[in-house]
Amino acid sequence: MRVRVRYSKLGKVRFISHRDGARLWERALRRVAVPVAFTEGFTPRPRLSFGLALPTGAESTAEYIDIELVEGTTIDGADADRCLLTELSAALPIGMDVQVIAPLESDAGTRRKSLQDEVTSTTWELWGPGVEGSDFEAIADRLLAADELPLERERKGRRHVDDVRPLIHDLRPDETGTRLVADIATVGRGVRPAELASLAFAGTARADIRVLRTQQWIEQDGERREVLSLPVTVNALARGLSA
Amino acid sequence: MDRPDDSLWAQLEPLLARVQKPARYIGCEDGMGSPDHRPDKVAWLLAYPDTYEIGLPNQGLQILYEILNERPDAVAERTYAPWLDLDEQLRAAGLPLFSIDTHRPAGDFDILAFNLAAELVYTNVVNMIDLAGAPLHSADRTDDDMFVVVGGHCAFNPEPLADFIDVAVLGEGEEVVGEITAVLHRWKGAGGHDRQAVLRELASVPGVYVPALYDVTYAEPTPGFTQGPIAAVTPNRADVPATVHKRTVADLGDWPYPKRPLAPLTEVVHDRLSVEVFRGCTRGCRFCQAGMITRPVRERPADQVRTMVADGLRQTGYNEVSLTSLSTADFSDIEPSVLGVLEDQQAAAPTGPDGMSLGCGTTINLPSLRVDAFTVGLAGQVASGRRSGLTFAPEAGTWRLRTVINKLIVEEDLYGAVESAFSQGWTRLKLYFLIGLPTETDDDVLGIAELAKNCVKIGRRHTTRASVTVSVGGFVPKAHTPFQWFGQNTREELQRKVQLLRSATRRAGNVNVKWHDPAATTAEGVVSRGDRRLGAVIERVWRDGGTFQEWGEQFDLDRWTAALDAEGLSLDWFVFRHRRADEVLPWAHLSAGLHHDFLWDDWQAALAESGIEDCRWTPCYDCGVCTGYGIEHVVASPVPPAGGSQGTGQDLSNGAAVPLHLTFTPVDAPSRRATDMAGAT
Numbered sequence: 001m002r003v004r005v006r007y008s009k010l011g012k013v014r015f016i017s018h019r020d021g022a023r024l025w026e027r028a029l030r031r032v033a034v035p036v037a038f039t040e041g042f043t044p045r046p047r048l049s050f051g052l053a054l055p056t057g058a059e060s061t062a063e064y065i066d067i068e069l070v071e072g073t074t075i076d077g078a079d080a081d082r083c084l085l086t087e088l089s090a091a092l093p094i095g096m097d098v099q100v101i102a103p104l105e106s107d108a109g110t111r112r113k114s115l116q117d118e119v120t121s122t123t124w125e126l127w128g129p130g131v132e133g134s135d136f137e138a139i140a141d142r143l144l145a146a147d148e149l150p151l152e153r154e155r156k157g158r159r160h161v162d163d164v165r166p167l168i169h170d171l172r173p174d175e176t177g178t179r180l181v182a183d184i185a186t187v188g189r190g191v192r193p194a195e196l197a198s199l200a201f202a203g204t205a206r207a208d209i210r211v212l213r214t215q216q217w218i219e220q221d222g223e224r225r226e227v228l229s230l231p232v233t234v235n236a237l238a239r240g241l242s243a
Numbered sequence: 244m245d246r247p248d249d250s251l252w253a254q255l256e257p258l259l260a261r262v263q264k265p266a267r268y269i270g271c272e273d274g275m276g277s278p279d280h281r282p283d284k285v286a287w288l289l290a291y292p293d294t295y296e297i298g299l300p301n302q303g304l305q306i307l308y309e310i311l312n313e314r315p316d317a318v319a320e321r322t323y324a325p326w327l328d329l330d331e332q333l334r335a336a337g338l339p340l341f342s343i344d345t346h347r348p349a350g351d352f353d354i355l356a357f358n359l360a361a362e363l364v365y366t367n368v369v370n371m372i373d374l375a376g377a378p379l380h381s382a383d384r385t386d387d388d389m390f391v392v393v394g395g396h397c398a399f400n401p402e403p404l405a406d407f408i409d410v411a412v413l414g415e416g417e418e419v420v421g422e423i424t425a426v427l428h429r430w431k432g433a434g435g436h437d438r439q440a441v442l443r444e445l446a447s448v449p450g451v452y453v454p455a456l457y458d459v460t461y462a463e464p465t466p467g468f469t470q471g472p473i474a475a476v477t478p479n480r481a482d483v484p485a486t487v488h489k490r491t492v493a494d495l496g497d498w499p500y501p502k503r504p505l506a507p508l509t510e511v512v513h514d515r516l517s518v519e520v521f522r523g524c525t526r527g528c529r530f531c532q533a534g535m536i537t538r539p540v541r542e543r544p545a546d547q548v549r550t551m552v553a554d555g556l557r558q559t560g561y562n563e564v565s566l567t568s569l570s571t572a573d574f575s576d577i578e579p580s581v582l583g584v585l586e587d588q589q590a591a592a593p594t595g596p597d598g599m600s601l602g603c604g605t606t607i608n609l610p611s612l613r614v615d616a617f618t619v620g621l622a623g624q625v626a627s628g629r630r631s632g633l634t635f636a637p638e639a640g641t642w643r644l645r646t647v648i649n650k651l652i653v654e655e656d657l658y659g660a661v662e663s664a665f666s667q668g669w670t671r672l673k674l675y676f677l678i679g680l681p682t683e684t685d686d687d688v689l690g691i692a693e694l695a696k697n698c699v700k701i702g703r704r705h706t707t708r709a710s711v712t713v714s715v716g717g718f719v720p721k722a723h724t725p726f727q728w729f730g731q732n733t734r735e736e737l738q739r740k741v742q743l744l745r746s747a748t749r750r751a752g753n754v755n756v757k758w759h760d761p762a763a764t765t766a767e768g769v770v771s772r773g774d775r776r777l778g779a780v781i782e783r784v785w786r787d788g789g790t791f792q793e794w795g796e797q798f799d800l801d802r803w804t805a806a807l808d809a810e811g812l813s814l815d816w817f818v819f820r821h822r823r824a825d826e827v828l829p830w831a832h833l834s835a836g837l838h839h840d841f842l843w844d845d846w847q848a849a850l851a852e853s854g855i856e857d858c859r860w861t862p863c864y865d866c867g868v869c870t871g872y873g874i875e876h877v878v879a880s881p882v883p884p885a886g887g888s889q890g891t892g893q894d895l896s897n898g899a900a901v902p903l904h905l906t907f908t909p910v911d912a913p914s915r916r917a918t919d920m921a922g923a924t
Binding site: 012013015016017019020023024026027028029030031038044056057091093094095129205206207208 | 252265266268270508514562
């Protein structure tokens with residue numbers, strides 16, 4: 001059976017790379033004795049699949065990992081909450097907390113899409129010392145009103161100009177007016193939050209802009225839903241940032 | 244409690260977004276303490292003067308970190324050398340060196356204590372002192388400044404750093420850090436005035452050396468040079484010991500540390516659990532400083548090893564453990580011990596062999612393999628998964644030279660080990676050798692190529708993929724070893740020998756030669772046996788931007804030679820010159836317990852190509868350590884291990900009646916040949 005886990009990456013641990021995060025998960029799962037299945041072959045690896053990579057330095061309250069458990073494992077809801085949520089959070093560094101664990105239904109006969117393929121868009125918050133006092137409303141209006149937003153990128157050593165306007169679904173200030181909220185597409189080449197920041201806050205060093213991923217969305221039949229929604233509204237930022 | 248106000252985190256965070264590998268600087272590891280700072284406590288900032296990836300796994304630092312934090316009168320945090328990018332950012336922002344546990348400024352600590360594992364990090368030590376905001380020279384520090392302390396293997400000759408440090412600690416730190424803490428705790432309690440008085444008090448703690456309390460005078464220049472050796476090292480106060488002796492923990496079983504091993508959040512050089520199974524080594528390899536200064540052998544009780552492995556794996560979630568020592572196969576009853584460790588892991592696995600829980604697929608890593616078939620068999624039993632590479636260190640290419648260095652491996656041992664390795668599925672072997680050893684001839688260098696080719700031949704019988712990598716390092720004579728009198732090979736000579744080896748293996752398929760940069764070997768040689776006159780040289784190299792000298796891309800020998808020239812000092816004199824028996828060596832007032840006569844006689848035995856046995860299983864030859872310090876080997880088994888090639892009845896005296904003698908002429912042309920050293924009696 002497979003379980004899907006939603007977790008956070010907040011505070012100091014935002015500086016850990018995606019790859020390092022994978023190693024941390026392996027150690028944490030071993031410490032909690034989660035019966036993770038292994039791949040076949042000469043060098044068996046645990047069957048873990050990580051979602052969209054989070055850039056080093058970015059924070060998130062919506063990271064995902066799928067874990068394949070050894071055959072015959074069952075987890076009831078209470079057990080999952082008590083053991084896995086608490087114990088895994090304790091085994092992970094401060095700032096990485098497991099928020100939701102849900103079993104994945106096995107689709108008989110069909111191979112499941114990977115997390116990366118399922119997610120169609122993500123929501124981000126952008127703020128930071130470099131953009132304090134910016135008029136986020138005006139920035140959002142400007143970018144959304146544009147017919148096209150050309151962005152120069154390098155691919156295979158060659159310069160390309162891509163129009164990323166279609167990839168920006170929405171831009172708005174948050175409730176406090178101190179952060180820019182962005183819904184952006186992840187399908188195809190997608191647009192990275194740092195690229196969005198360069199369009200929204202031209203001239204500001206990327207290092208001075210903080211980014212936080214708050215949601216990952218799956219679009220199906222015209223409806224979008226979160227990969228796993230949080231059961232209650234938790235102020236996830238309260239933990240970890242004081243680390 | 245942790246007072247957030249003391250943390251620089253808010254100022255550091257924007258800088259970390261601008262540097263490579265920011266995870267180096269965040270702390271947050273499993274096993275990190277929650278340092279409880281109080282004004283009356285003695286606050287230690289334990290520093291490793293190289294990057295986090297190299298320094299984090301260091302066991303000495305982890306052990307002291309934990310021992311200090313267990314004390315009510317001490318608190319300890321850690322710091323590692325910030326890489327060039329962060330160094331630049333910190334200096335531009337006016338921010339100091341900081342601890343990675345709670346990101347406190349270094350200036351909040353009473354002690355900045357460095358672990359010295361290599362000589363080329365000395366410029367980083369100077370840089371970190373400067374970045375910490377302390378006056379660079381110990382002479383300029385006042386009551387308000389931190390104490391700069393060094394320990395670790397290189398602290399056995401701390402003289403090149405004498406200008407910059409307040410204290411050097413000789414030997415093992417477990418006990419002495421507490422004694423230093425107690426002295427400084429009393430001093431702080433009494434107001435913390437009169438730094439000179441407390442330094443004198445520290446000098447009365449056994450193992451503690453305060454360089455400022457000793458005066459060094461120099462003799463007339465050596466013929467052919469503008470500088471001479473040391474005339475005398477004299478305490479400048481009556482209550483200071485004439486000789487400082489090392490500290491040694493009598494029983495490793497009393498110190499089951501680290502109890503809470505640090506598991507890093509980012510990849511480090513040894514990314515696995517380490518459990519030290521014994522300390523000290525009396526194999527007697529004459530080039531090996533570690534083996535000379537850590538005597539006697541003290542084994543950890545086998546059941547404690549099992550407990551530490553089980554606890555450590557459970558706490559960290561690692562599935563790989565290294566059983567560390569200078570030669571782990573020499574641990575008494577090593578085979579039942581490692582099999583016991585594996586049994587524990589299988590018993591602890593609740594999910595069976597196909598799950599990923601604790602204990603499943605645990606790999607035991609045996610570093611510093613002895614070169615024999617038994618050892619390889621053992622390695623085969625404990626290594627799970629892919630068998631990619633295995634490393635042996637024959638160190639020298641011929642039996643003759645191995646008797647000189649007392650690394651008494653016969654060729655049959657090596658070929659047996661190699662046969663065993665290839666037959667068990669390994670396909671790549673790495674062989675470590677030193678070049679530039681005393682009495683070395685071109686035949687010895689070519690012997691390396693012969694050995695490697697023969698190993699490939701053996702491998703080919705098992706797999707067409709068999710390959711052997713020969714890794715050669717230039718020999719740097721070290722303090723407190725029988726080779727401390729030997730004049731190191733010049734850079735050109737080492738380069739010539741590397742080329743000789745490369746030509747000899749050029750047509751041998753599947754033999755690859757790798758070598759350490761002879762220029763870096765030369766710089767290491769400057770500092771290794773240097774004296775206080777080198778302080779100004781180290782400072783110049785640092786001011787010229789020469790940090791991270793262990794890193795090839797940062798190293799430049801020209802910086803060192805220019806600094807030596809500017810100080811009117813001779814590279815040849817420090818590095819390439821043979822020393823006489825009566826020369827006052829810079830560390831003559833510092834003792835690892837080894838008698839001068841023992842070291843000199845062993846040096847002469849080396850030149851006579853005469854080996855000596857391992858004293859842990861044979862009668863004492865009185866090197867001085869056990870007798871002088873009233874300690875003994877702690878070895879569970881009274882007999883040598885099965886298959887061990889030394890101490891198993893080999894005829895070790897070859898009866899060389901006419902010992903070779905070194906000629907004490909100044910160093911000459913680049914192509915100085917080792918044969919020059921075999922002069923008449």
